[in-house]
Structure formats: structure tokens, C-alpha cells
Amino acid sequence: MRYEELMSGVAVVRRAGPSEGGGPTIRGVEYDSRRVGPGSLFIAMRGGTTDGNRYIKKAVEQGAVAVVTDSDAAFADTVERLPDVAVAEIPVGAGRRALGAIASNFFGQPERRLKLSGLTGTNGKTTTAFLLDAMLNSANRKTVLVGTIENHVAGVVRPAPHTTPESRDLLELLRDGVDAGATEGVMEVSSHALAQGRVHGLPYDVAIFTNLTQDHLDYHGTMENYFAAKRALFDGELGAAPRVAVINIDDRYGAELAVIAREAGAEIFSYGLGAGEFRAQGAEMGASRMRFRLAAPAGEVEVQTRLTGRVNLYNLLAAAGAAYARGLSLEQIAEGAAALQCVPGRFQTVDAGQPFTVVVDYAHTDDALRNLTALAREFVGGKSRVITLFGCGGDRDKAKRPKMGRAAGEGSDFVVLTSDNPRSEDPEAIMRDALPGLLETGTKFVAEPDRARAIRIAVEEARPGDIVLLAGKGHEKEQVLQHGTIPFDDAEVAADVIRAALGVRA
Numbered sequence: 156m157r158y159e160e161l162m163s164g165v166a167v168v169r170r171a172g173p174s175e176g177g178g179p180t181i182r183g184v185e186y187d188s189r190r191v192g193p194g195s196l197f198i199a200m201r202g203g204t205t206d207g208n209r210y211i212k213k214a215v216e217q218g219a220v221a222v223v224t225d226s227d228a229a230f231a232d233t234v235e236r237l238p239d240v241a242v243a244e245i246p247v248g249a250g251r252r253a254l255g256a257i258a259s260n261f262f263g264q265p266e267r268r269l270k271l272s273g274l275t276g277t278n279g280k281t282t283t284a285f286l287l288d289a290m291l292n293s294a295n296r297k298t299v300l301v302g303t304i305e306n307h308v309a310g311v312v313r314p315a316p317h318t319t320p321e322s323r324d325l326l327e328l329l330r331d332g333v334d335a336g337a338t339e340g341v342m343e344v345s346s347h348a349l350a351q352g353r354v355h356g357l358p359y360d361v362a363i364f365t366n367l368t369q370d371h372l373d374y375h376g377t378m379e380n381y382f383a384a385k386r387a388l389f390d391g392e393l394g395a396a397p398r399v400a401v402i403n404i405d406d407r408y409g410a411e412l413a414v415i416a417r418e419a420g421a422e423i424f425s426y427g428l429g430a431g432e433f434r435a436q437g438a439e440m441g442a443s444r445m446r447f448r449l450a451a452p453a454g455e456v457e458v459q460t461r462l463t464g465r466v467n468l469y470n471l472l473a474a475a476g477a478a479y480a481r482g483l484s485l486e487q488i489a490e491g492a493a494a495l496q497c498v499p500g501r502f503q504t505v506d507a508g509q510p511f512t513v514v515v516d517y518a519h520t521d522d523a524l525r526n527l528t529a530l531a532r533e534f535v536g537g538k539s540r541v542i543t544l545f546g547c548g549g550d551r552d553k554a555k556r557p558k559m560g561r562a563a564g565e566g567s568d569f570v571v572l573t574s575d576n577p578r579s580e581d582p583e584a585i586m587r588d589a590l591p592g593l594l595e596t597g598t599k600f601v602a603e604p605d606r607a608r609a610i611r612i613a614v615e616e617a618r619p620g621d622i623v624l625l626a627g628k629g630h631e632k633e634q635v636l637q638h639g640t641i642p643f644d645d646a647e648v649a650a651d652v653i654r655a656a657l658g659v660r661a
């Protein structure tokens with residue numbers, strides 16, 4: 156594609172360099188100089204940690220034929236030293252917007268060839284996105300799912316490096332989806348992505364708000380700033396308001412957001428446990444499944460799902476509202492909910508035929524451990540026990556270690572203290588840091604730094620009816636140790652251990 160075509164719709168301050176015949180032919184658009192190859196257009200912008208403008212020379216050495224910069228000085232310098240390169244200067248702060256516009260042109264505006272649903276909120280984005288994806292798939296629609304755990308491109312799973320990728324990478328994913336026949340895009344939109352304008356210009360058909368609580372305040376400073384970032388998905392700030400806004404009105408910020416979205420022109424689909432257009436009635440929950448009646452404007456339907464707990468009731472309502480907005484019937488919604496086996500690492504049950512429940516969950520903070528053990532407690536009857544395995548990550552906040560120990564001890568009847576990702580630290584030393592909190596609770600425990608052995612201890616401790624919680628690593632497929640990274644999957648290790656144990660018992 157020609158340079159001129161690519162730059163259409165991009166506001167520039169000034170330009171220089173070759174322009175005859177529409178400028179150089181562009182074979183790629185990159186913002187990371189390490190990915191630049193022959194024929195690339197390199198967008199150099201000031202970011203949070205590095206300034207891309209420092210890498211212009213390197214990018215050109217690697218073959219970049221065009222440069223877009225947000226720096227006055229870098230523009231002048233490039234014009235002088237690299238006269239063969241097409242250069243454009245864009246206003247300071249417009250880098251990410253330009254990246255989005257240029258990448259959209261480069262990838263053939265895939266965002267206009269899909270119906271996009273965007274999810275935002277503090278918790279439940281990944282789970283709700285998986286549910287909506289499953290619902291759309293059960294109605295035979297091909298999808299692109301962009302999320303924290305993994306991306307799905309028309310049925311093919313790819314690992315996901317960030318919650319919301321940079322616009323360029325996001326657009327490439329959408330393009331791949333369009334090429335593979337997808338007609339729907341489902342994406343988690345983090346507040347960081349909204350605040351940084353990484354999704355600017357994306358035309359969301361449906362926007363979903365799950366909830367807003369005091370997380371991520373380290374980044375946003377105040378709840379007001381945090382809310383301001385989230386509302387951008389609903390108030391038209393990205394270019395246009397969504398056609399439909401699906402909003403949790405049990406959340407204190409939801410009601411406020413509904414007013415904002417309606418004023419911006421969106422139709423509102425509200426949901427909640429007691430109030431709203433989408434409600435859940437007569438819920439029955441078990442440790443590995445749940446059923447309830449979904450009440451919607453068009454009627455009611457019985458929903459059965461492998462997700463469980465109150466928070467997942469909310470996630471199901473959110474996904475149902477969005478799926479309904481995308482034109483699915485209540486039956487298709489119920490089918491999709493039943494089809495989803497699990498969200499990897501989110502209260503994921505491991506069933507290898509054992510007479511007790513084993514759950515893999517990525518809870519890796521004291522708060523998350525408290526929620527996880529409390530949820531497990533709801534499902535264990537009378538004499539049954541909650542057995543929790545956990546560890547603390549190395550090279551990360553040490554202050555949270557004793558707090559995690561306390562949370563695990565308080566919520567459990569038996570604890571197995573082990574390693575998470577020790578990284579460069581000594582596993583035994585990390586375990587010692589968690590001990591004071593755990594000891595204060597007086598809960599019985601075993602300490603075993605080898606995670607596989609620890610999982611065996613936890614499983615062997617379980618009696619019929621108990622719940623074993625394997626916390627911390629969730630969907631991760633590796634463990635990061637001092638001397639390297641090894642393949643490691645909690646769910647797989649647990650299933651192996653159980654099968655071996657059952658074999659021995661039989």
C-alpha cells in the first residue's frame with residue numbers, strides 16, 4: 156500500500172521526503188523498532204517508559220521507509236540525516252490516535268467489517284467476554300475474542316500478551332478474523348487502554364459495563380479519574396456512542412453511566428439480580444455448576460452453566476444482555492451458556508473422577524484468596540473441608556506475602572504453602588515471608604516448595620466432599636524459577652495426580 160493512502164485521515168503538522176507516485180510502498184506498520192523490517196512505516200511516539208523517537212535511526216537501518224513522529228526535534232533530525240525517508244510530524248499526544256488510524260488503513264479497516272462488543276469494568280471482563288463469545292458461537296457466528304487469557308480468531312486460540320493490545324496489534328487480530336470469516340468482535344477494554352486512547356475510533360455496536368471498585372487506583376489516582384476512563388466507552392468520546400449499552404445497575408456507578416450513555420444516544424439494556432431488564436431468578440449453585448431462570452424483556456429461559464457463584468450470575472446476565480443486543484434468541488443464549496466448559500483458570504474445576512472438588516483459580520492477592528475461599532465455603536457441607544494450596548510470586552510486592560498467608564489460613568481448614576513463580580528469588584525464603592500471617596491463624600498446614608509435590612499433598616489430603624483450591628497460577632502454562640522456566644499447568648498436574656491416586660486406590 157502506498158504511503159499517501161495510508162496517511163489519509165491522519166492529522167499532520169508537517170511532512171517531508173519522497174512523495175512522488177503516492178510515496179514509498181509500505182509493507183508493514185510498526186511502533187516497536189524491533190519489529191521493523193524492509194518497507195515498514197515506523198511510528199515513533201513518546202510512551203510511558205520509552206521514547207520511540209530514540210529508535211528512528213535503528214528502524215531505518217532495519218528497512219523502514221517512512222517515519223511518523225510526535226517530536227519536533229526528531230522530525231528535523233530525520234529530514235536532515237535521512238533524506239530518502241518519508242517523514243511526517245504529528246501533534247504531541249496524538250501518537251496512539253495516529254497509530255490507530257494508520258493501522259486501520261493498512262489492515263483494510265477491519266473494525267468496520269465486524270460488529271464489535273466492548274467490555275469494561277474492574278472485574279468480570281474476561282469471564283463475560285468468554286460467555287458472550289460462546290453464545291455468539293452457538294448461534295453459528297464466527298468471532299474474534301480479544302482478552303487477557305487468550306485471543307480467539309474464528310475458533311483458533313492464540314496466547315494473549317496484554318489485556319488490550321496496542322491498536323495496531325488489535326487491528327491486525329481483527330483483520331485476521333475478518334479474513335477467516337468472523338463477523339463479530341468481542342473485546343475486553345481495560346481502563347488503561349481507554350485512558351491511553353488505544354481503542355479510539357473503534358465503532359462499538361455494544362458496550363458492556365460490569366462494575367467499578369477500588370482496583371487500579373495506583374494508575375488512575377482517584378475513583379473519578381477511573382470512572383472518567385471507563386465512561387469513554389459509553390459517552391461518544393471514542394468517536395460515537397455504542398448502539399446499545401449493557402449496564403449493571405446494581406453497581407453504584409452503573410446508574411450514573413446509564414444516564415450518560417442514554418444522553419449520548421445509546422439504547423440501555425440494564426441488568427441486576429433484583430432490578431433491570433435482564434435478571435436472574437431462582438438460582439441454584441453447586442461447586443461446579445449452577446442453574447437459574449433468565450428473565451429478559453422477551454420472556455424467560457432456563458440457564459444451566461458450569462460457572463458458579465454470585466459474581467458469575469452477574470457475568471451471565473451481562474453476556475446475555477449483550478448477546479440479546481446482537482440479535483440472539485433466549486434459546487441461543489442458554490445454549491451458549493451451557494456450551495462454555497470453563498474460563499481457563501477462573502474457578503476452573505478439574506474432574507478426573509475423584510469424589511471431591513478440585514478448583515484451579517488465579518487468585519494471587521490476599522483479597523482474591525479471601526473471595527475464593529469464601530466461595531468454596533458456600534459449597535462444602537457439614538464436615539467437609541476447604542483445602543487451599545498457594546504461594547507468593549517472587550520479585551513482587553513482599554508486603555502482601557504475610558497477608559496472603561493470613562487470608563489462606565483464615566479461609567481454609569488446611570493449607571499447603573508452596574511456590575508460585577519464585578522468579579529470581581529463593582523459594583524457601585518466599586515461603587518464610589508468608590509464614591507469619593499463616594501461623595497467626597492456627598490453621599494446620601504443610602510447606603513444600605515443589606509445586607507438583609505440593610499439589611499431590613493437597614489432593615491426598617482431600618476426603619470425599621472436600622474442596623481443594625489450587626490458587627495463584629490459574630491458566631498459566633509455565634512456572635518461572637531461578638534457573639529457568641519450566642512447563643507447568645496446575646490443572647494438568649492435578650488431573651495426573653488424581654488419576655495416579657485413583658489407580659492406586661482401585
Ligand SMILES: Nc1ncnc2c1ncn2[C@@H]1O[C@H](COP(=O)(O)OP(=O)(O)OP(=O)(O)O)[C@@H](O)[C@H]1O
Pocket residue numbers: 276277278279280281282283303318343365366466467469470501502516517518526
Ligand atoms: N462480575 C464480577 N464481580 C465481581 N468480581 C468478579 C466478577 N466476575 C469475576 N470476578 C472475580 O474477579 C476475578 C477475575 O475475573 P475476570 O478475569 O473475569 O475479570 P477481569 O475483569 O477480566 O480481570 P482482569 O482485570 O484481571 O483482566 C475472578 O476470579 C472472580 O473472583
Ligand SMILES: [Mg+2]
Pocket residue numbers: 280281282302303304318343
Ligand atoms: Mg481480564
